[in-house]
Amino acid sequence: MSAFKDMVEADISSVFLNLDEFGEIHNLNGSDCACVISSDKTDDRTANIQGGRRTPEGLHGDYITVCVKTTDLPKVPVQGTNFKVDGKRYTVDTCTDDMGMLTITLGAYRMGGGL
Numbered sequence: 001m002s003a004f005k006d007m008v009e010a011d012i013s014s015v016f017l018n019l020d021e022f023g024e025i026h027n028l029n030g031s032d033c034a035c036v037i038s039s040d041k042t043d044d045r046t047a048n049i050q051g052g053r054r055t056p057e058g059l060h061g062d063y064i065t066v067c068v069k070t071t072d073l074p075k076v077p078v079q080g081t082n083f084k085v086d087g088k089r090y091t092v093d094t095c096t097d098d099m100g101m102l103t104i105t106l107g108a109y110r111m112g113g114g115l
Contacts (some may be wrong), residue, residue, distance in 0.1 A: 003082070008099050012069050016101065027086050028068060034069040037085070061109040064090070070100050077104055 017023035017034040026035050038096055066085065070076065077083050077092045084090070090106035 005099070012101055016067065017069060026066075026112055028066065029075060029084050033068050033072040035066055035072075037067075038065050039063065041070040061107045062103070063093075064106050066102075066106065068102050068104070070097055070102050073102070076102065081112070 004093065015021070015032070017036065019025070019034055022036050023034045024037070025032055025079060026037060027033075028035060040110065076097060077095045079092050079094060081090050081092050082089055083104065088108060090108045093105040093107050095104045
């Protein structure tokens with residue numbers, strides 16, 4: 001492994017997911033993991049700018065993005081599958097692995113009016 005890859009791997013835990021900084025422990029699909037969770041407000045704005053909706057007609061949802069170390073989950077989530085965060089069920093919109101860090105975008109869809 002190159003020196004750069006070694007530094008990136010060390011930075012995932014000691015910088016990006018540091019529990020004294022941004023990282024928090026959450027239950028991700030049954031595994032307690034250090035991760036960073038954020039609301040996905042930018043996707044709402046992007047959908048409006050492009051003139052489209054992120055969800056099918058009549059559905060509303062809550063969206064989050066989860067960043068977690070790849071090795072902290074037993075398996076990498078797949079688009080379209082269910083994924084639980086602290087007991088709340090979401091659907092995986094996307095999941096990318098970038099040098100040992102997963103970025104998982106999730107949506108929890110429901111029928112009805114507004115958020």
